[in-house]
């Protein structure tokens with residue numbers, strides 16, 4: 001069998017297990033998507049605050065643009081000629097909002113997570129990572145020289161044991177977690193993680209806020225803001241592609257960490273910086289973040305409606321957030337349930353292995369602040 005035939009055979013096996021993926025053909029219209037000739041309410045978007053669907057915001061932003069300020073490319077890495085002043089403005093704004101010494105912006109969350117850990121780790125580093133962390137963090141760990149142990153999801157007792165047993169054998173230990181988890185929608189106990197880390201002088205904490213930035217906390221800075229522990233997290237990372245309706249990612253951290261990353265982080269150094277116009281849009285949104293409290297409160301209201309309804313219908317619902325899984329089990333069941341909801345005008349998508357563990361295929365509802373209570377009530381009626 002040649003290489004191409006081998007690929008075709010693997011694809012066929014994926015198809016037999018209902019795990020074959022393809023790029024969906026769809027068109028967007030604000031909160032709606034149109035696919036297979038059907039217009040459906042988008043329940044699978046990461047536009048958590050509804051900002052990407054908000055035309056008025058784009059109009060306001062465009063009013064401030066001219067052919068001189070619309071810069072569609074940075075033409076270089078930031079270390080060469082790509083360091084436009086808008087980058088510093090965004091980073092200073094972020095550091096100011098978070099109250100940290102420094103901030104650094106990256107091209108994406110994937111760049112951040114695959115770049116930071118390899119940069120700061122060596123062979124005398126131990127990484128202790130939650131079993132369910134995002135694929136980008138797994139790839140970052142793989143690229144690093146560190147040894148890694150995964151602890152059971154949110155099992156901080158096991159983590160504490162691992163710290164006690166291992167900390168003295170390493171130069172440093174880095175605990176890696178998400179704050180809100182992408183697939184279960186549950187949260188890490190950040191306060192307890194901080195307590196664990198503070199028991200040792202060689203333990204650092206890395207938290208990925210991709211799903212919480214913009215959504216949680218009084219000012220929308222994330223779950224760490226809500227837990228009151230921004231200053232205790234060494235690597236506090238978030239992304240702009242979800243609630244912030246843009247692209248890119250950030251770390252807020254101490255000045256020394258920022259400077260170290262600028263010198264050592266390959267996914268920062270060896271890539272063309274994001275277009276200045278994109279950074280300007282991110283800054284435009286970040287400056288408004290504090291003011292979106294009503295959207296955050298509405299999102300929490302409709303999320304708890306859906307979570308409660310799923311629990312009442314007998315689904316185990318681990319979520320405490322706007323990411324609400326409806327766990328079906330087999331991939332084929334998840335697909336059938338998603339298709340039924342789509343027929344009723346709700347664009348819900350199945351999530352299957354390897355994204356989630358075998359036997360836990362699910363519909364992943366990802367609610368956004370521009371979905372109404374009436375629409376959630378209607379959705380609940382169609383959940384079997």
Ligand SMILES: *Cc1c(COP(=O)(O)O)cnc(C)c1O
Pocket residue numbers: 107108109110111113134136178182208210211239240241247248249
């Ligand atoms: C989406 C996501 C990322 C990747 O961010 P991008 O900016 O889309 O590359 C990283 N971590 C988590 C937890 C995510 O959900």
